[in-house]
Amino acid sequence: MSKVMKKRKPARPSTMKDAVTHYCPGCGHSVIHRLVAEVIEELGIQDKTIGVPPAGCAVLAYNYFDVDMVEAPHGRGAAVCTGIKRGNPELVVFSYQGDGDLAAIGTAEVIHAANRGENITIIFVNNAVYGMTGGQMAPTTLLGMKTTTSPIGREAHREGNPVNVCELLAVLGGSAYLERTAVNSVKGTIRTKKAIRKAFRTQLEGRGFSLVEILSPCPTNWKMSPQKSWEWIDEVMMKQFPLGVIKDTGKGEA
Amino acid sequence: MKSETKQLLRGTEAIGESAVRAGCQCYFGYPITPQNELTEYMARRMLEENRVFLQSESELAAINMVLGASATGKRVMTSSSSPGISLKQEGISFIAAMELPSVIVNVMRGGPGLGNIAPSQSDYYQATRGGGHGDYRTLVYAPASVQELADLTYEAFDKADAYRIPVMILADGMMGQMMEPVTFKTKPKDPKKLPSKKWALGGSKGRSSRFIRSLILNPDLEEEHNWRLYRKHQRIEEREVRFEEYNMTGANIAVVAYGTAARIAKAAVKRCVDKNMHVGLIRPITLWPFPMKHIYEAAGTVKHFLTFEMSAGQMIDDVKLAVEGRAGVSLYGRPGRVVPTPAELSRVITRTYNKIMKDYE
């Protein structure tokens, strides 16, 4: 063995800009960005894709993705995508949204986009908190979980129950592909990439609305080490948010 | 529909048909009285033309669909009435910040709150001060006839593109329902032949990728952006002011009114003129930019400005700003009731006239 181990820099997909992200160490957003970028590259759709970043930690996604992008106001990603796609059916359109963005302020937009079967793809990052604004309670915050706005822990009778977005959208006629994955392990990350590819394919095949819900660590606001936050996803989050294909009209429901 | 020939159209239909002729490619809207006929007209016509019509789940969604479609360079329109326009304000602020061309129709109704569906002009502040948060303006047209609804809607698309700004057509329930003859003076535009927009998104084929956003975290750059918008607004103020005058030579009193109120005012002023009163009318056609300079100059000879508004008085602020204290300014406002008749208004003008002239004797 040679004494000097050369660190190999992983090749950057052509769909990502040469930029250092602003995400915290151990944050799921950076991993998910990379997966989305790899899928766009592999499908050869870089020059016909338009992305819509949210208000949330991923608000600056246009600094990282090397595709055309237009910002949406907080929660309105599904509506902005609808406008783009209806006007330009030949384009591939995706929004990238957090759980506050999509499942609180933007609930109506995502439900109706799914119900109309808008032929768009949504990358939905579920980290159980509002990351950008400092760790407040999200619709996906787990029961018992402490956040800055549920200081003694979320309780159903006071703060309501966690929202399971995939299951909610599954009952709508227009949703074609819904899967929940997690990026807290190598296996989960590989599975997530598969799901993202499947979601974009669903759009390319014109089958309608696709969404991948990704359980994603926010070590900063969970106040955990990255390692601990991976475990926490396995041990706590997945009980409320079971992984798997929730709906796939291409195959019949899973 | 044929051009050149005169046809009898309802206000809302004139807006819709004009939008189609201007090459509007996408319409997004949510039902609300008194503008439903416009949404329904677009549903039918856009389908016929094989263009995009979508009834959204809310006005919030509608304006954000406008944002998305406009970002790809499409000609886009949405319409609503007061409460719905309030909901759209966040989106309009984003659209203004991102400099996305769009046409927004507000067929005003009584407010605040649900108010009523009577014709009203109480959204003047909202329309002319930007409406949403931040330092921005929208170009606001206030048509006063069905022909003008048609002409200004058509032009609104060109202005929106030229300045990359949201343009608002500010009408009211009366204008929307009114039937008058309309002539379409120009040939319909083929959306496929509209000039391409260099800034628009459409996939990065043959060029590097680009993005459109309103978030500018660097304070220096944000200030620069706002100054750039400001300079654009100044250019619009210099070039786009429009108004109509009636009987202003030698007028002692000028009535200032727009839209439906201006129609009534014109008839009322005529009655006063018939009685040998020196009364004129100034009708702003653009509410922003407002005919500031013109009213300032008129204040050199006009002794008093009487604004007539179907509100508790909003445009009066702009008239006062324009007059700069050089003449009196007063209001005859009718917030939320049925609009007054020309006879009623002429009595108000006469009273004001007699009082002012007496003071000057």
Ligand SMILES: Cc1ncc(C[n+]2csc(CCOP(=O)(O)OP(=O)(O)O)c2C)c(N)n1
């Ligand atoms: C209308 C509006 N309300 C509130 C905010 C503030 N805000 C920005 S991001 C955000 C929530 C972000 O949380 P989430 O969607 O879960 O994304 P994360 O940051 O966790 O990735 C909020 C409340 C805003 N930008 N706009």
Ligand code: SF4
């Ligand atoms: S706050 Fe949380 S979600 Fe946001 S960048 Fe940091 S770790 Fe990621």
